Amino acid sequence: MKYTVGVDIGGTNTKIGIVDEEGKIIQKEIIKTLSIEGVENTLKRIWDKIQELLDKSKIDSTEVLGVGMGIPGPVKNKEIVGFFANFPWEKNINIAKLFKEISGKETKLENDVNVIALGEAKYGAGKGFLSSVTIAIGTGIGGGIFVDGKIISGFNGAGGEVGHMKLVKDGLLCGCGQKGCFEAYASATGIEREAISRLKVNKKNKLYEKLEGNIEKVEAKDIFDCAKEGDLFSIDIVDYEAEYLAMGIGNILNIINPEKIILAGGVSLAGDILLDRVKEKLKKYAMGVTLEENFSIEIGILGNDAGIYGASALIG
Template sequence: MSYIAGVDIGGTNTKIGIVDEEGEILVKKSIKTLSLEGAEKTMTRIWETIRELLSSLNIDEKDLKGVGMGIPGPVMNKKVVGFFANFPWERNLNVSQMFEIISGKTTRLDNDVNVIALGEAKFGAGKGAGSSVTIALGTGIGGGIYVDGNLISGFTGAGGEIGHMKLVQNGKLCGCGQRGCFEAYASATGIEREAVSRLLVNKTNLLYEKINGDISRLEAKDVFDAAKEGDAFSLEIVDYEAEYLAMGIGNILNIINPEKVILGGGVALAGDILLDRVKDKLPKYALAVTLNNFNIVLGTLGNDAGIKGAAALID
């Protein structure tokens, strides 16, 4: 039997797992990324951890087929990272080559959210579907597009950056520096910004009570919690969020026509109070034919999606 190492590299922590041929994680460990020490030192520590995990399973290194990695940045040809979103590492770095020199193992990589999408498509909520788009709804919005067994990474590795499609001409400022992005409206940050603007003029509501009048501590979760308790003020904000989420997903359906959209990230944890509203609004934005036998579902792999998806990069 052969095995694959899946590596999910984050700004603070890196998750590493040994995965079998069925996509099951046999053992995993989280280590500090310590990106300030430089790419080579980080990669060396990752390889040392992989060796440690193999040893714990009594697996010979020769039975390790390869190493797959999820990287925070655009990746070209599953080898070269155009730039790193959170690391002070050089641009256009061939991480695949660097790690192959360190480990002697075939190494392939892709953008971290693409890798999560691949994990959900092959082993999670998208299993069995020919096409799916995974949307990570957190501080920002990331995306991964899976069609006919392949990730759509694009010419320069920026494929799947759905958070930066434009929903409003010259709209709200996004963290990317442009205006009107999907992310500026439907992310946790977008929800919080909208809630704060409304709380400044209306403090007679359950949401204001929940945060004890301290608007600076507001989080998206507070909005959903208050809405679930029937707070009309918060329900209006959820409806606002659902409108933009439906608009963004509708655009995706009209362009990609996937079988499934898989929602992950902190905002998705709102559950049915958000999901039901999005489904109700979708027909306003998606062509009717794209909704035939289409499903929006929640991701099922959680923190394991990155490890499993990274491992799936190795054929």
């Protein structure tokens, strides 16, 4: 039996899993990333944990084919990270080379959202399909494009950054510093910003009562929960979210024409109250041909394990 290792490195936590030949995670654990301790110390701690998980499963390290990693930043040639989002590390570090020197194992890298997309495409909601686009909707919006068995990484590793396509000329300021981005409107941050703006002028609603007037503390989940309880004010905000989601997804369909759109991240957990609206509004923004036959929009099914699965799939 041969094994691969998937490592999903995040700003706070790092998920590590051992995956067998049948595509099953047989051991997994979450450790603190502690990037402040430096790149080499972080990578050594990750390898130490991998060895610990192998020992638990009585697997010899010679049975490990390699280690795949998801990294928060653009990745070039599955080796070099252009820059690290929220990490105090230098630009253009060859993480694959460093980790191979530590572990002796073949190491391949991809952007963190790309490995989530690869995980869902190969093991999750996109399994069995030749093309899918995974959209991770949380604090921001990330994307991964899977076509003919491969992730589209782009020339400098920035492929799939769907959150920064422009929906509104000179629109709302995005965290990237530009204006009018998909992310500025349809992310959790975007929907929360819209809710705060509306709550300042309308306090007669269930959402305001739920927050006890502390409108700055609103979270996307609060809005969806109140909408599910029939609060018309919150339903209107969900409609706002669905409109921009449909606009962004429509653009993706018109350019990529995938068989499947997979939604991941916290906002996707809103479920049908959001998804049904997006599907209806999508007809305004996507060419009819992209919505025909077997096209579908689904919620990702791998949850927090998607990054482990996708990272491990980089090997082999």
